[in-house]
Amino acid sequence: MFQRVGAVAFKKDLTNIKALCELLGNPQEQFPSIHLAGTNGKGSTAHILASVLQAHGLKVGVHTSPHYRDFRERIKINGALASEQFVIDFVEKHKSAWQEIQPSFFELAVAMAFQYFAEQKVDIAIIETGLGGELDSTNIIMPLLSVITNISYDHQKFLGDTLPEIASAKAGIIKQNIPVVIGEKQTEITHVFEAKAKTENTPILYASDHIEAQFLSNDLHHSTFDIYKNEDLLYEKLEVNLIGNYQRLNLQTALQALELLPSDLFQLEEEELRTGLKNLKKSTHFLGRWQVLSETPLVLADSAHNEAGIQSAMQYLHSFSFEQLHIVLGFANDKDLDKVLPLFPENATYYFAKADVPRGLNAQILMEKAATFDLVGETYSSVKAALEKAKQKAKEEDLIYVGGSIFVLAEVV
DSSP states (O other), rough: OOHHOOOGGOOOOOOHHHHHHHHOHHHHGGSSSEEEEEEESHHHHHHHHHHHHHHHHHOOEOOOOOOOOOOGGGGEEETEEOHHHHHHHHHHHHHHHHHHHHHHHHHHHHHHHHHHHHHOOOOOOEOOSSSSSSSHHHHHHHHOOEEEEOOOOOOOOHHHHSSSHHHHHHHHGOTTTTTTEEEEOOOOTTHHHHHHHHHHTTTEHHHHHHEEEEEEOOOHHHHEEEETTTTTTEEEEEEEESSTTHHHHHHHHHHHHHHHSSSTTOOOOHHHHHHHHTTTTHHHHHOOSEEEEETTTEEEEEOOOOOHHHHHHHHHHSOEEEESEEEOOOBBSHHHSHHHHHGGSSSSSEEEEEETTTTBBHHHHHHHHHHTOOEEEESSHHHHHHHHHHHHHHHHHOEEEEESHHHHHHHTT
């Protein structure tokens, strides 16, 4: 299982998923979908889309990965996790046939999501890729729309060492005559998307060229934006149940995508848009992005785990007012620490811990490496123990940040 053990569980091939879905009667062909790839912002964009579509009365399936606490977080309809009985029945019914296919954990999860959405007759499903695009197990769907949020460095071992190589892998979800929305226009890689779109004879739209979300303010639970379309004010003071100035990029991407959906399926109405955005976390069961674990002292958990994500998170962290910053930190053992550790502030107290998975990085190794970047703290036997100590040491006006890895968050959210 890639989530727990890493590279040895990764399969870069569509043979197994095609065989699995053939076995199930190709459920992925039985519902309309939006396909979502990108380095950062996939989860937020997926849940923005889902919440708005739900507020318009649609039955919306969402497949994302990885999960935090419960496997069924990967397979949701209108925010409700797939039933335990469905998972049990699915495995019991098909496990003998899998012996020959030998699918990976991710391939099984994707096939299971497709089957659930088909059985439950969703109106639309939002399908997030795992690592890449072209050879990702989700890439056997023929969606209404393809969406790529952005490209930055992550999983280079699988996707390539340069941004154009990573973009090329993600661009693999662009298909013949299916419109594609790119969230951010990044000049060094636009040629990759343009070439692929031309080959597939498909229109390409950069959300940032047409829609601008201007950040106004936020509290602990909502951010407020003015939305401009081609420089004209479209929506005033749109309240979104996500925090962080950087969410403007995901909001722009989602709004552009919603505009391109077929009118017989969906027509965007302002009242429903506002309702969907305001109630996003509750309506979609969205975890892990600037999740408030406690308010006194303020404890924030965030799943940013690659270079671009952590850079944004650290910039945003300093928009809060606090006396002392405490950081509970852990990483996967395949993370390039030389790239991510310099992004963390020196004037914080650190609590280093190993997440309880085989891929978790030894806390002692992390502490020693962090010290070379003047990040000083102690090691703890678990993430919970580290957070408990941070809470004991923090004053009411201090801030505690928990992050570095999705596995770290999984133990406390």
